[in-house]
Amino acid sequence: MSDERHIDEPGDGLTPTPSEERLERLLAQMPRRQCPGRVRENVMARLSRETTIADAPGPAPPPARTISLWFRRNTAFFLEAAALLAVGVGGAKVYLDHRAEFAFRPSQRDTVRALDEAAKAEAPEKYVGESMRRIGRGEEGEPSRSLDAPTLEDDFDRGEPREKRAAPMPGRPVGPAGSPEAVPVEAPTADFTEVNGDAAVELDVKTGREGGHRPSATPTPAPLAPPTATPAPSAPAPALRPAAESIAADRSATRQKGTESGAAVHYRRAVNGLAGQPAEPQKAVAAVEERGAPAEGELEKKAATAPAVQSAETEGLGVSPRSDSKASDARLGVGQGQAAGKPVPETAPVKALPEAAEPAPSALLPPLQPAAPQEPEVRLQIEPQQQARDAAYESSNLYMYYGGSWSDREAPSTAPVNLYFLEVVTSPSRQWALAAQNRIDQVQPALGEEEGRRRGDLQDSWGRFASNGITAFNTLANNFGGQVTSAQEVVVEPGSRPAVAVEVRLPGENRDALLNAAHQKRLVAVVPKGAPAAQDGATDRYRSDAPAREPFGQPLARAGLGSGLGRIGEADLARTPVETFANFYAQNAPMEQAGALVSRAQPTRAVEGIRQQAKEAAAQTTSALRARASSPAGATGGRAVRGRPFVAGGDQVVSGALAGGYAFGEPHAPMLTTGTARLYFILEPDPLPQP
Amino acid sequence: MYQMEKTAVVNRIECGEEQEWIERARAGDLAAFDQLIRRHQDQVYSVAYRMLGNEDDAADVAQDVFLACFRHLHSYRGASKFSTWLHRIAVNTVKNLWSRRKRQKQNQTDSLDTPETPDDCAPIELLTDPAPNPRQLAAGGELMALLEKRLLELEPSFREVIVLRFIEGMSYEEIAEMTEEPLGTIKSRIFRARRLLSELMKDYLEEA
Numbered sequence: 093m094s095d096e097r098h099i100d101e102p103g104d105g106l107t108p109t110p111s112e113e114r115l116e117r118l119l120a121q122m123p124r125r126q127c128p129g130r131v132r133e134n135v136m137a138r139l140s141r142e143t144t145i146a147d148a149p150g151p152a153p154p155p156a157r158t159i160s161l162w163f164r165r166n167t168a169f170f171l172e173a174a175a176l177l178a179v180g181v182g183g184a185k186v187y188l189d190h191r192a193e194f195a196f197r198p199s200q201r202d203t204v205r206a207l208d209e210a211a212k213a214e215a216p217e218k219y220v221g222e223s224m225r226r227i228g229r230g231e232e233g234e235p236s237r238s239l240d241a242p243t244l245e246d247d248f249d250r251g252e253p254r255e256k257r258a259a260p261m262p263g264r265p266v267g268p269a270g271s272p273e274a275v276p277v278e279a280p281t282a283d284f285t286e287v288n289g290d291a292a293v294e295l296d297v298k299t300g301r302e303g304g305h306r307p308s309a310t311p312t313p314a315p316l317a318p319p320t321a322t323p324a325p326s327a328p329a330p331a332l333r334p335a336a337e338s339i340a341a342d343r344s345a346t347r348q349k350g351t352e353s354g355a356a357v358h359y360r361r362a363v364n365g366l367a368g369q370p371a372e373p374q375k376a377v378a379a380v381e382e383r384g385a386p387a388e389g390e391l392e393k394k395a396a397t398a399p400a401v402q403s404a405e406t407e408g409l410g411v412s413p414r415s416d417s418k419a420s421d422a423r424l425g426v427g428q429g430q431a432a433g434k435p436v437p438e439t440a441p442v443k444a445l446p447e448a449a450e451p452a453p454s455a456l457l458p459p460l461q462p463a464a465p466q467e468p469e470v471r472l473q474i475e476p477q478q479q480a481r482d483a484a485y486e487s488s489n490l491y492m493y494y495g496g497s498w499s500d501r502e503a504p505s506t507a508p509v510n511l512y513f514l515e516v517v518t519s520p521s522r523q524w525a526l527a528a529q530n531r532i533d534q535v536q537p538a539l540g541e542e543e544g545r546r547r548g549d550l551q552d553s554w555g556r557f558a559s560n561g562i563t564a565f566n567t568l569a570n571n572f573g574g575q576v577t578s579a580q581e582v583v584v585e586p587g588s589r590p591a592v593a594v595e596v597r598l599p600g601e602n603r604d605a606l607l608n609a610a611h612q613k614r615l616v617a618v619v620p621k622g623a624p625a626a627q628d629g630a631t632d633r634y635r636s637d638a639p640a641r642e643p644f645g646q647p648l649a650r651a652g653l654g655s656g657l658g659r660i661g662e663a664d665l666a667r668t669p670v671e672t673f674a675n676f677y678a679q680n681a682p683m684e685q686a687g688a689l690v691s692r693a694q695p696t697r698a699v700e701g702i703r704q705q706a707k708e709a710a711a712q713t714t715s716a717l718r719a720r721a722s723s724p725a726g727a728t729g730g731r732a733v734r735g736r737p738f739v740a741g742g743d744q745v746v747s748g749a750l751a752g753g754y755a756f757g758e759p760h761a762p763m764l765t766t767g768t769a770r771l772y773f774i775l776e777p778d779p780l781p782q783p
Numbered sequence: 784m785y786q787m788e789k790t791a792v793v794n795r796i797e798c799g800e801e802q803e804w805i806e807r808a809r810a811g812d813l814a815a816f817d818q819l820i821r822r823h824q825d826q827v828y829s830v831a832y833r834m835l836g837n838e839d840d841a842a843d844v845a846q847d848v849f850l851a852c853f854r855h856l857h858s859y860r861g862a863s864k865f866s867t868w869l870h871r872i873a874v875n876t877v878k879n880l881w882s883r884r885k886r887q888k889q890n891q892t893d894s895l896d897t898p899e900t901p902d903d904c905a906p907i908e909l910l911t912d913p914a915p916n917p918r919q920l921a922a923g924g925e926l927m928a929l930l931e932k933r934l935l936e937l938e939p940s941f942r943e944v945i946v947l948r949f950i951e952g953m954s955y956e957e958i959a960e961m962t963e964e965p966l967g968t969i970k971s972r973i974f975r976a977r978r979l980l981s982e983l984m985k986d987y988l989e990e991a
Contacts, residue, residue, distance in 0.1 A: 105834045108977065109981070111981050111984075111985065111988040112977055112978070112981045113976065114950055114988045115980060115981045115984060115988055116977070118927070118930055118948035118984075118988075119930070119950055120949060120950070121927075121947065122833075122927060122930070122931070122950050124825055124826070124829045124950075125828055125829045125833075125841070126825055126828070126840075127824035127825045127826065127828035127829075127842075127845055128828075128829070128842055130842070131824060131828065131842050131845045131846050131849070132817070132824055132849075134822045134846050135846055135849040135853075136813060136817055136820070137852055139813055139816070139850070139853055140813060143811055143813065303881065399881075405940075664870060721803060750984070759843070
């Protein structure tokens with residue numbers, strides 16, 4: 093033992109005092125303590141446990157069991173961020189749904205001006221006459237042309253024949269406003285009530301009946317058309333008032349009811365009008381007929397053509413969102429008429445706007461198209477979910493089935509040589525959809541097969557899963573230079589579904605790698621769709637020793653795994669046509685637990701078939717290895733090479749899964765004892781998440 | 784002269800032997816690591832004991848040091864002596880223990896064995912005979928036992944440099960490398976620690 097004490101250096105540069113020198117001497121004389129022997133023994137014992145063959149579970153818990161402290165500390169932040177994100181997404185969705193309602197629309201004045209100009213260009217005499225009539229109304233000192241009073245557009249909307257408008261109507265005062273002729277005509281209230289079906293309208297009609305011209309405190313608005321013509325006193329403008337009141341009542345009633353939004357109506361009217369759909373006009377016609385309107389043919393013609401023209405001209409150019417505007421009244425009237433069965437806003441004056449005045453359909457479309465109705469899309473989303481849920485439920489039932497003689501359920505399988513393990517890293521909802529989509533065709537039957545066939549497959553389902561799962565896991569172990577040496581059907585918990593406990597022997601240095609790859613992982617072993625069976629005549633692409641190609645190549649490289657084994661995500665699964673071979677949840681079982689599970693295994697469900705397969709596989713493997721060793725090219729000498737399957741591609745069929753063939757927990761052969769690790773995994777059928 | 788040459792040759796042989804053990808232990812040879820433990824266990828244990836003042840704690844620390852040494856043997860590149868590297872692990876392990884105990888001290892109940900303050904005697908010492916126990920007598924007498932006690936009263940950083948410098952006999956450079964602190968800091972710290980300890984031991988040193 094070296095004792096290198098050199099305290100005779102110059103030190104800190106300061107000469108120590110005599111007492112300090114004595115102290116230094118005393119300290120140097122302090123005896124070195126003898127280390128107790130138990131320290132070395134404990135260290136060696138512990139190191140021996142860690143470095144020898146890993147029969148015991150690893151000292152450190154697997155990383156999947158632990159939650160990092162950092163994550164714990166930031167849980168609150170994550171929750172807040174998630175909540176904010178959810179609120180943001182919800183808000184965005186609501187905004188997108190109602191975006192059209194907030195859209196910009198041109199003002200009412202612009203709309204009316206454009207309407208007037210169009211009318212003036214086509215029928216100047218008519219326009220002048222109407223304008224003069226309106227202006228004359230104002231000049232004659234009409235006490236109020238309230239916001240609810242009829243305008244030129246309201247006259248159009250009325251859609252009534254000129255002769256009917258000119259005739260005295262019940263409830264309409266006769267004669268100019270303020271004149272002695274302005275006497276209200278007694279109107280049968282029930283008539284309007286029957287049509288409108290609305291208390292507000294009824295009240296309004298009563299008001300009109302009682303008061304006739306209602307004085308209003310609001311100032312008279314500016315005329316919508318420039319007063320370029322002389323007044324036309326002959327126009328019976330006050331006669332339109334009850335109709336305008338009726339429209340206003342309709343509007344207020346609709347506001348109370350909160351029916352269809354303006355944008356939706358805007359869109360629907362334009363589209364329906366262009367497409368010639370008579371849905372709303374038919375309602376209008378029906379309502380007018382109910383009222384006993386005279387000219388049905390004319391009304392039908394108007395109804396079929398006018399809404400498109402009127403709504404497009406009015407709204408394609410844009411309508412102000414002002415609630416008191418007349419154009420808005422006309423626009424809102426569609427929804428109201430639809431809701432309350434009133435046809436008034438839907439009917440447009442054909443004569444006032446002749447056919448030639450219709451603009452091109454492209455010009456009629458509103459500048460901002462609201463989103464298409466969402467109902468069909470929602471339905472499309474729901475249907476696959478329901479299908480997936482049903483499939484998942486059925487799959488779960490199929491998985492749950494077990495019982496009866498094992499040998500009866502033993503089913504041969506011809507698995508292709510390339511097995512890819514897809515670690516499905518996705519959300520649970522996506523997982524069950526994915527699992528339901530990629531049902532295990534080898535394990536469970538197709539849904540549309542015959543009942544008898546289904547029953548047979550039901551009985552085979554568990555056996556097929558077991559053999560496929562062991563085969564797949566053996567392929568996984570092969571990539572780590574190991575092999576499945578034994579398997580046993582176990583029941584993880586009393587009363588639960590059966591699982592398969594497999595014993596894997598592999599080189600000790602690959603033990604952790606296999607644990608990382610397989611422990612607590614949901615693994616889906618798939619075969620490429622259309623892959624040929626494991627035969628000598630297989631194509632190069634699907635040979636077992638062929639390198640993995642896209643899209644498996646990159647995930648393979650990322651995972652650091654060899655060929656024939658992939659760990660890919662759902663994106664790869666989605667774009668790659670594959671057939672699921674077996675999917676299971678692998679979990680490392682400590683020795684004690686594995687032993688306890690095996691002791692709980694029921695003898696009736698012992699995996700006799702698997703053992704038999706193991707023995708056959710052992711014989712095949714031995715013969716293959718001997719043949720390879722005897723051949724000049726037999727370079728591996730019977731040792732498994734990492735990244736390559738243990739057996740050549742042509743030999744690797746399902747029966748080659750259990751190359752060792754030892755019984756569960758039995759002492760193994762001497763050639764496997766040195767430097768090998770023994771791991772136990774429990775392979776459970778992947779329980780599909782409950783929908 | 785002959786003796787010095789002989790010692791150097793022995794040292795070279797020992798170094799070569801130790802290097803071989805290190806290589807073998809790095810490859811997983813537990814027997815070689817056992818040899819390394821046998822060679823350095825007393826040094827490690829002694830450092831831990833002088834810094835902690837407790838045999839059980841020192842044994843635990845030594846055990847942890849050797850386990851950590853084996854697990855991180857691949858990171859030893861031979862830039863410094865193996866013993867220096869081992870001492871560094873030991874010092875860090877002791878420091879970790881100190882900091883751990885410092886955190887746990889708030890929840891700790893009063894112990895009859897440990898004093899709460901440097902000037903405070905442990906309660907059990909008030910009840911027992913203040914005379915040195917047979918182990919202290921066997922270890923070097925009353926003065927040595929008193930020196931051990933006063934050493935434990937020093938601040939951990941002072942205790943550390945006193946142990947490494949005067950008891951283990953390491954050079955300033957080795958201590959600086961081990962504690963990862965500048966050489967000047969180590970020198971001044973040793974100076975102050977020595978002066979403080981001599982003041983604590985003033986009466987006894989003058990008598991001696």
